[in-house]
Every structure is written in structure tokens, then in C-alpha cells.
Amino acid sequence: MTTDTHxxxxxxxxxxxVVGGIAKGAAMLAPNxxxxxxxxxxxxxxxxxxxxxxxxxxxxxxxxxxxxDGCTSTNDTVIALASGLAAPATLEQLTAALSEACRDLAxxxxxxxxxxxxxxxxxxxxxxxxxxxxxxxxxxxxANLVKCSWYGxxxxxxxxxxxxxxAGITFDLATVSVSYGPHTVCVNGTAAAxxxxxxxxxxxxxxxxxxxxxxxGSGRGSVLSADLTHGYIDENMGLS
Amino acid sequence: MTTDTHxxxxxxxxxxxVVGGIAKGAAMLAPNxxxxxxxxxxxxxxxxxxxxxxxxxxxxxxxxxxxxDGCTSTNDTVIALASGLAAPATLEQLTAALSEACRDLAxxxxxxxxxxxxxxxxxxxxxxxxxxxxxxxxxxxxANLVKCSWYGxxxxxxxxxxxxxxAGITFDLATVSVSYGPHTVCVNGTAAAxxxxxxxxxxxxxxxxxxxxxxxGSGRGSVLSADLTHGYIDENMGLS
Numbered sequence: 001m002t003t004d005t006h007x008x009x010x011x012x013x014x015x016x017x018v019v020g021g022i023a024k025g026a027a028m029l030a031p032n033x034x035x036x037x038x039x040x041x042x043x044x045x046x047x048x049x050x051x052x053x054x055x056x057x058x059x060x061x062x063x064x065x066x067x068x069d070g071c072t073s074t075n076d077t078v079i080a081l082a083s084g085l086a087a088p089a090t091l092e093q094l095t096a097a098l099s100e101a102c103r104d105l106a107x108x109x110x111x112x113x114x115x116x117x118x119x120x121x122x123x124x125x126x127x128x129x130x131x132x133x134x135x136x137x138x139x140x141x142x143a144n145l146v147k148c149s150w151y152g153x154x155x156x157x158x159x160x161x162x163x164x165x166x167a168g169i170t171f172d173l174a175t176v177s178v179s180y181g182p183h184t185v186c187v188n189g190t191a192a193a194x195x196x197x198x199x200x201x202x203x204x205x206x207x208x209x210x211x212x213x214x215x216x217g218s219g220r221g222s223v224l225s226a227d228l229t230h231g232y233i234d235e236n237m238g239l240s
Numbered sequence: 241m242t243t244d245t246h247x248x249x250x251x252x253x254x255x256x257x258v259v260g261g262i263a264k265g266a267a268m269l270a271p272n273x274x275x276x277x278x279x280x281x282x283x284x285x286x287x288x289x290x291x292x293x294x295x296x297x298x299x300x301x302x303x304x305x306x307x308x309d310g311c312t313s314t315n316d317t318v319i320a321l322a323s324g325l326a327a328p329a330t331l332e333q334l335t336a337a338l339s340e341a342c343r344d345l346a347x348x349x350x351x352x353x354x355x356x357x358x359x360x361x362x363x364x365x366x367x368x369x370x371x372x373x374x375x376x377x378x379x380x381x382x383a384n385l386v387k388c389s390w391y392g393x394x395x396x397x398x399x400x401x402x403x404x405x406x407a408g409i410t411f412d413l414a415t416v417s418v419s420y421g422p423h424t425v426c427v428n429g430t431a432a433a434x435x436x437x438x439x440x441x442x443x444x445x446x447x448x449x450x451x452x453x454x455x456x457g458s459g460r461g462s463v464l465s466a467d468l469t470h471g472y473i474d475e476n477m478g479l480s
Contacts, residue, residue, distance in 0.1 A: 069384045070310075071399075072406040144309045144384070144468070145476055152477030159311075166312040228384070230470050236385055237392030 008108040014097040016087030017044035023105040025112075036063065038078045038105055043086035046094055054094040055080045062102035065223050068113045069232070070142035078102075110224045111206075115231025119224065120150055120208040124164075127219030132169035134221030136212065139167035147228035153203035155194075157186040164212060175215030180208065188215075248348040254337040256327030257284035261341040265349045276303065278318045278345055283326035286334055294334040295320045302342035305463050308353045309472070310382035318342075350464045351446075355471025359464065360390055360448040364404075367459030372409035374461030376452065379407035387468035393443035395434075397426040404452060415455030420448065428455075 008023040025036030040055065059078055080098065089097075110119045122141045127133035140146055143163045149156040157178040165171050173189035183199045184192045202208070248263040265276030280295065299318055320338065329337075350359045362381045367373035380386055383403045389396040397418040405411050413429035423439045424432045442448070 071383050071385050071403070143311055144472070145311050148473050148476035151473065154478065163311070228473065230473055232384070233388050233391065233468065233470055233473065236388035238394065 006108070006112045008105050008112065010101045010104040010108075012097045012101045012104070014042070014044060014089060015093055017042055017089050017093075017097070018086070019044075019094075019097040019101045021101040021105050023109065025109045036076050036078075036109065038063065038102070040078070040080040040098060040101055041083070042080070042089075042094070042097070043083045044089035044094055044097075045084040045087060046082050046089050050089075050091050050094060051080050051082050054091055054098050057095045058098035058102040061099060062106040063109075066106050066110060067138060067141050067223050067225050068110070068116070069228075106224060110226050113226035113232075114235045115229040115233070116226030117229055117231070118150060118206050118208055118227050120210060120226060121222060121224055122210045122212075123220070123222040124212045124214065125220045126175075126214040126216055127221070128170045128214075128217040129219040130221055131219070132221075133214075133219040134223070136164050136167045136169050136171075136214070137221045137223045139163045140210070140212070141223045141225035144228055147225070150203070150208060150227035151229045153200055155180050155183070155185045155199045155203060157191075160210070160212060161186065161189065164214070169214075170216060171214065172216060177213045177215065179211045246348070246352050248345050248352065250341045250344040250348075252337045252341045252344075254282070254284060254329060255333055257282055257329050257333075257337070258326065259284075259334075259337040259341045261345050263345040263349065265352075276306075276316050276318075276349065278303065278342070280318070280320040280338060280341055281323070282320070282329075282334070282337070283323045284329035284334055284337075285324040285327060286322050286329050290329075290331050290334060291320050291322050294331055294338050297335050298338035298342040301339060302346040303349075306346050306349060307378060307381050307463050307465050308350070308356070309468075346464060350466050353466035353472075354475045355469040355473070356466030357469055357471070358390060358446050358448055358467050360450060360466060361462060361464055362450045362452075363460070363462040364452045364454065365460045366415075366454040366456055367461070368410045368454075368457040369459040370461055371459070372461075373454075373459040374463070376404050376407045376409050376411075376454070377461045377463045379403045380450070380452070381463045381465035384468055387465070390443070390448060390467035391469045393440055395420050395423070395425045395439045395443060397431075400450070400452060401426065401429065404454070409454075410456060411454065412456060417453045417455065419451045 010021045012019040019042045021040045023038035122137045124133040124136040140163045145159045160178050176189050178186035181202050183194050185194050186192055250261045252259040259282045261280045263278035362377045364373040364376040380400055380403045385399045400418050416429050418426035421442050423434050425434050426432055
């Protein structure tokens with residue numbers, strides 16, 4: 001059911017070792033790695049426990065931040081293999097290299113999302129805690145009305161704020177701000193003066209940053225997603 | 241942001257009284273009446289407390305079972321007004337008439353869903369409890385992959401079962417069955433022999449029943465929804 005038209009691969013140079021990765025996946029990627037397959041390899045000399053710890057940390061901030069259509073799958077796999085032929089690596093070194101590789105592959109998946117025309121990073125800051133921020137970001141990224149507005153390059157912050165307000169997290173409209181990249185379109189829950197043409201140009205790009213500050217605390221969370229398009233429907237309405 | 245191209249109205253004859261209703265709403269209708277407005281009127285002679293109780297019961301099994309795109313709104317209203325000019329009505333009589341009116345209006349909203357080409361009633365039976373059944377039904381109805389398959393008249397029961405399995409409810413693949421109307425396409429978690437052309441013809445209709453039996457208990461829940469189409473994207477990608 002998932003089409004995957006592009007090979008996804010990455011090579012990251014560590015300090016005295018190399019990490020390589022390949023992956024597949026284009027939809028059904030939420031919330032935890034679903035319908036994807038990734039294999040990481042390294043020549044670093046590490047034991048299995050260190051490799052496992054590094055992989056878990058790397059996956060949490062990459063594949064587990066993906067959501068294309070909010071749908072999950074019944075199957076997903078991420079494997080890391082180490083040959084031990086190169087230099088020893090510390091947990092920190094290995095985590096850094098694996099994280100870079102996994103983030104790169106996750107971005108490649110979002111860029112290859114079924115029907116997607118742009119990659120959107122949704123970040124929520126100022127939440128009461130990190131879990132609330134992540135829940136808010138995921139709520140936004142999975143909202144069809146928001147995803148359609150990305151497709152149409154429409155800075156529809158009302159839809160964004162509406163999703164934050166219905167996400168089940170601590171929320172106060174009076175302290176919310178919303179920015180698309182450098183363009184702030186909502187401050188304290190009301191429209192902010194902005195250059196309409198510049199915002200439209202920004203939203204017509206292939207890489208969009210949506211930042212929402214709740215103005216309540218220091219909680220922060222982020223997800224990587226894509227827009228909802230005619231192409232997504234074309235790919236998924238047919239007999240499988 | 242919500243377009244509403246058709247007036248929605250209903251008249252229900254009670255025993256010695258009449259209930260009339262009008263409503264608007266075409267999207268952002270989940271989970272609790274969001275972005276809708278409905279006004280019910282009756283000439284029944286009832287006091288305010290009875291009218292409130294009857295209305296609450298009627299709304300729970302009509303508007304609160306709607307989900308078009310999983311999105312909610314920040315505003316919704318259902319009001320009932322009674323003139324007292326006709327016969328007295330018991331709570332049961334009034335609830336029955338109001339429920340019929342609200343169900344009718346809710347169905348009209350689903351039929352007018354943004355871009356929707358068909359109304360789909362998703363019912364989950366055999367759950368461990370009613371709340372689990374409703375959660376499962378809502379999960380299915382809000383899944384973009386499932387909604388696209390409805391649009392394409394594709395009896396993709398794998399996507400349906402996948403949503404049930406990731407809904408966070410008690411679930412056993414070995415006891416699940418899935419039927420589209422009279423056509424059973426999955427039994428005990430595997431494909432069931434069915435008449436492909438007859439299923440395709442059924443799914444091409446304007447009214448679809450999707451019934452999933454979890455085979456675990458007596459819990460039952462149901463939601464009313466619509467398919468996800470090119471038209472939905474057309475309506476929601478533009479500048480509002």
C-alpha cells in the first residue's frame with residue numbers, strides 16, 4: 001500500500017568511524033516508526049548495549065517525530081549493525097552520528113511523503129512541559145485542515161490555534177503566538193501585521209517551519225510532517 | 241472557513257406535538273458538535289428541565305457521533321425552544337422526537353460534508369465496552385487512508401483492522417470481522433471470500449455501512465462520517 005519511489009540513504013562521518021543508513025517509508029509513519037524500515041551500519045568498535053542505547057536515543061528524535069498522515073502501521077523496523085573494524089566510539093560519539101543519520105533519513109521520508117509537496121517542521125514551545133508541547137505539535141501536524149492550508153500556501157493560523165486549543169493540553173489563547181519561518185502571523189492570540197506576499201512566498205517553498213509559542217512555560221516538542229494534497233488522495237483511493 | 245451549501249431542516253411528528261429543526265455545519269464536526277449550529281423547536285408543553293434532558297440525550301446519539309475530518313472547532317451551539325402551545329409530552333416522548341430530528345439533521349450534515357461524496361456509518365461491535373467500541377469507530381472514521389479508500393470504493397479492510405489495532409483498545413486480530421453492508425470481507429482477521437463486483441457496487445453508493453466486530457464482548461459504538469476527496473482539498477487549500 002505504501003509506495004516508496006526514492007531510495008533513502010545517508011553517510012555520516014564520526015570521529016574515527018562511519019555511520020551509514022538506508023531506509024524506506026512514505027506514509028503511515030505515526031506515531032512510532034510505523035511502516036518503515038531502516039538499517040544503520042557502522043564500523044565503530046562498540047558493544048551491543050552501547051549501540052542499542054545510541055540507537056534508541058537517535059530514533060526518538062528522528063523517526064519517532066515523523067507523522068505523515070496520522071496513520072500507523074502494524075510493522076516497522078530499525079536495525080543497527082556494527083562491524084567493530086574501526087576505532088572505538090563512546091556512547092556520546094555514536095549517538096551523535098546515529099542521530100544525524102536518522103534525522104537525515106527521517107527528513108528524506110517526509111520529503112517522499114505520499115503526494116507531499118513540502119516538508120513541514122512543526123515546533124511548539126512555551127508549553128507547560130515537553131509532553132504537552134509534543135502533543136500540540138502532533139495535533140497540528142495531523143489536522144487535515146492545517147495540512148490542506150500548507151498545500152495551498154495559506155498562513156491560516158486560526159486553524160493552527162484551533163488545534164492547539166483542542167489538543168487537550170494547557171492552553172491560553174491570550175499568550176499564543178504563531179510564526180511561519182521568520183514571519184509572525186499571530187501574537188497573543190490575534191492577527192499580527194505581516195507581509196502577505198513574503199509569507200505566501202515562504203509558504204510556497206519546499207521546507208516550512210511552523211513555530212507556535214504557548215507562552216506558558218519551557219516545554220518544547222517538535223514533529224516533522226508533510227502537506228495533504230490531491231496526490232495523497234490519488235495514491236490512496238485506488239484498489240491496492 | 242466552513243462552507244455550507246445546503247439548508248438542513250427536519251420536522252418530526254410527536255404524539256400531540258411537533259418538533260422542528262434547522263442546522264448548519266459541513267466540517268470540523270468532531271468530536272462534540274463543533275462548528276455547527278442547530279435550533280430545535282417544539283410546541284410540546286414541557287418544562288425546561290425535561291427539555292434539557294431530552295436534548296442532551298438526543299445530541300449524544302446524533303451530533304456527537306459525527307466526525308467529518310477529525311477536526312473540532314471553538315464554537316458550536318444546539319438550542320431547543322418549546323412554546324408549550326400543544327399537548328404535554330413525557331420525557332420519553334420528547335426524547336424520541338428530538339432524537340429523530342437530531343439524527344436526521346446530523347445525517348444531512350454528513351451528506352453535506354466538505355467534498356464528501358458518500359455518507360459512511362462506522363459501527364464497532366463486540367468490544368470489551370461501549371467506550372472502546374466508540375473509540376475504535378472514531379479511529380477508523382478519522383483515518384485518512386480509510387477515508388480515501390471509501391472515496392475509491394476500495395474495500396480495504398487491512399487499513400480498517402490496522403486502525404482498530406492502533407486505537408489503544410483491547411483488540412485481538414484472530415477474532416475480528418469486517419463487513420461493508422451485507423458483504424463480509426474479513427473474518428477472524430483474514431480475508432473472507434466475497435463477490436468483488438457486488439462489493440464495488442455497494443461501495444459506489446451514497447450510503448455505506450462499515451461494521452467491525454471485535455469478537456470480544458458486548459461493547460458497541462458508532463460514528464457517522466464521510467469520505468476524503470479531491471473536493472475536500474479544493475475547499476480547504478485556498479486562502480480563507
